[in-house]
Amino acid sequence: MDELLQELRQLTFETAQQLEVLSAEDLLEFVERREAIIRRIRLIKPYLDNGGEYRQTVEEVLRFDPFIKKKLEEYKTLAGRELQKISAAKQQRNRYEKDSTGYSDGLFIDRKK
Known part of the structure; x- marks a missing residue:
């Protein structure tokens, strides 16, 4: 879980730093990578007893x-x-x-002169 959150955090920070120069395709790639990480986190989440220890990292990511x-x-x-x-x-x-x-509706006739 720590590795996934750090990967998400790093990806988000890098994207935020380059936000002004990123193309639409780059942002699409970010969204797809982020979604993949979040899906993996959701698979692990049910097995965690206390998610509070990750709250600060999640809040840092959400700030961006x-x-x-x-x-x-x-x-x-x-x-x-x-x-x-x-x-x-x-x-x-x-x-x-x-x-x-x-x-x-009109008719045009060209006559030679």
């Missing part, structure tokens, strides 16, 4: 959660904006293709 969550939200917002741009471009292209493939 708001900062990490904020960065994840920033990436989520950015991704949402990019999806909106892609959707708007697709709609515009579809409208253009629809207008250019059919006949319009």
Whole structure:
């Protein structure tokens, strides 16, 4: 249990220190690694009599959660904006293709002079 908590603590501290330069993929990797560690801790937890001795380490790790969550939200917002741009471009292209493939209401005749 001590090893898992120290691994979680180290992973969290390293991520928090590099938060401003991490890519979305790096944060995704952090979340996946963190979840794997937490799953292993939950497997051990039922066999512990007193979890109070780990409280300080857990609180240290949890202190960084708001900062990490904020960065994840920033990436989520950015991704949402990019999806909106892609959707708007697709709609515009579809409208253009629809207008250019059919006949319009008007008729244009080109006469040579």
